[in-house]
Amino acid sequence: MTTVDAGRAAPPLPLTARRSLAGPVLAVLWAGAAAVVALWWADTDAVVGAAGRLTGAGRIAGLLCGYACAVLVGLMARVPLLEVRIGSDRVARWHAMAGRYTVCLLVAHIVLILAGYAAQDRASLWHETVTVVLDYPEMLKATAGTVILFAVGVTSVRAARRRTSHEFWYYVHLLTYAAVFLAFGHQLALGEEFNGKPVATAFWYALYLGVAALVLWFRVLAPVRLNRRHRLRVESVHREAPGVYSVVVHGRRLDELGARPGQFFRWRFLAEGMSWTSTPYSLSAPPRPDRMRITVKALGDHSAAVALLRPGTRVWAEGPYGSLTADRATGQRSLLIAAGVGITPLRALFETLPGEVTLLYRARGAEDLALGGELEAIARRRGARVLYALNGPHGERPSITAQSLQATFPGLAGHDVYICGPHGFAQDVYGALRAAGVADRRIHHESFEL
Numbered sequence: 001m002t003t004v005d006a007g008r009a010a011p012p013l014p015l016t017a018r019r020s021l022a023g024p025v026l027a028v029l030w031a032g033a034a035a036v037v038a039l040w041w042a043d044t045d046a047v048v049g050a051a052g053r054l055t056g057a058g059r060i061a062g063l064l065c066g067y068a069c070a071v072l073v074g075l076m077a078r079v080p081l082l083e084v085r086i087g088s089d090r091v092a093r094w095h096a097m098a099g100r101y102t103v104c105l106l107v108a109h110i111v112l113i114l115a116g117y118a119a120q121d122r123a124s125l126w127h128e129t130v131t132v133v134l135d136y137p138e139m140l141k142a143t144a145g146t147v148i149l150f151a152v153g154v155t156s157v158r159a160a161r162r163r164t165s166h167e168f169w170y171y172v173h174l175l176t177y178a179a180v181f182l183a184f185g186h187q188l189a190l191g192e193e194f195n196g197k198p199v200a201t202a203f204w205y206a207l208y209l210g211v212a213a214l215v216l217w218f219r220v221l222a223p224v225r226l227n228r229r230h231r232l233r234v235e236s237v238h239r240e241a242p243g244v245y246s247v248v249v250h251g252r253r254l255d256e257l258g259a260r261p262g263q264f265f266r267w268r269f270l271a272e273g274m275s276w277t278s279t280p281y282s283l284s285a286p287p288r289p290d291r292m293r294i295t296v297k298a299l300g301d302h303s304a305a306v307a308l309l310r311p312g313t314r315v316w317a318e319g320p321y322g323s324l325t326a327d328r329a330t331g332q333r334s335l336l337i338a339a340g341v342g343i344t345p346l347r348a349l350f351e352t353l354p355g356e357v358t359l360l361y362r363a364r365g366a367e368d369l370a371l372g373g374e375l376e377a378i379a380r381r382r383g384a385r386v387l388y389a390l391n392g393p394h395g396e397r398p399s400i401t402a403q404s405l406q407a408t409f410p411g412l413a414g415h416d417v418y419i420c421g422p423h424g425f426a427q428d429v430y431g432a433l434r435a436a437g438v439a440d441r442r443i444h445h446e447s448f449e450l
């Protein structure tokens, strides 16, 4: 590691750490699941015999599956409160978890209900399946919804995701809305918990209509409003390092967006071949009232095409999202640890975080350092330190361990640490920081994998 500039810290400013909403939101979600099971409990006088037990378990699984569907769609509604106070990456992980629960509950619901009905009717499982699908109200639509949900589940399995493009996965994923819509009718038509029960029915409608309203507002109407109001266009494109380009986007009254350093937007460039994809990129400089900047590393088709953008190209943005912001800090000393293009949000924070700030920037070689000149200028201006962790002359990687971090950053445990970089790097650094005694609540991380 090389110290570029060491000096005096910027004067301390009052900070109030903003608490994550993860705990309270999780509590509400689990309370909702308990309320759903209570619907079944309130409607069931007694469970009699094997058929009764199978059907009862199938009904509970079905109710929970219906609830999980609403939750997983709601989590992806991009509600700013969740995106900013919990973090987009964490919300995406919860969504993926809810998706796994949904598929398991769906399988359990189908198997248990059909087995219970077959035992009740003393019919074969096959005969019961055909009867339920063809003769019961709303069941053809529900069957179509089930097939779609399974297809979405299959394309989301890690091995399948690796083999398909992000766009394919994304557009198949959008079919979840159709699946949930198709399955909704059979829940009310066949669910005994709703039959002649206005309160339970109103609860179910409120759940689904509430989620639909969130999706409509935050995924459709709010972005339309943002883009009509701010009229974004590419102003210029600059090369920063091999395969790394900055794009300056011009717009009107951008201060009204409330974007903060460390946050990101989803960007859709309305240029040939690019308008189908909306891609998350962090602000690589604090936003100004008339311009924002992103810095992009070419990793695939979309990110490589960014270098070819022409000034004047229209831009469609959604955001701001992300919780890697100054208000997460709990004290006056911050350490920013970036690897590769993970420097982008940390570059914006480096300029603006109050208190004493140090930046550790990991890259393969000096030629791979993006935004290096700016970082040094900021360091000089605010009296902060930048350190680089580069490979050795024969490609040896610098070891970032608890001991090396403690030796380089005296008083490490008293710092808030912001990490941004590839998943493996972030995990290693997190482990080293914890081993060095940095409290979990002081480590702030955003993943570039949603």
Ligand SMILES: Cc1cc2nc3c(=O)[nH]c(=O)nc-3n(C[C@H](O)[C@H](O)[C@H](O)COP(=O)(O)OP(=O)(O)OC[C@H]3O[C@@H](n4cnc5c(N)ncnc54)[C@H](O)[C@@H]3O)c2cc1C
Pocket (backbone or CB within 6 Å): 088, 165, 166, 264, 277, 278, 279, 280, 281, 282, 283, 294, 295, 296, 297, 298, 299, 300, 301, 302, 303, 304, 322, 341, 344, 345, 446, 447, 448, 449, 450
């Ligand atoms: C919150 C966040 C902030 C990011 N900020 C930056 C940044 O400032 N600079 C930068 O260079 N990169 C950033 N990234 C990563 C960047 O979004 C991907 O590198 C980019 O999407 C690659 O797209 P591609 O089509 O060129 O590559 P592909 O070859 O299609 O994909 C490469 C990788 O990116 C993932 N990816 C592709 N499209 C998306 C998408 N729309 N949403 C989520 N993941 C996607 C793929 O699953 C794959 O893992 C950020 C990612 C996230 C989640």
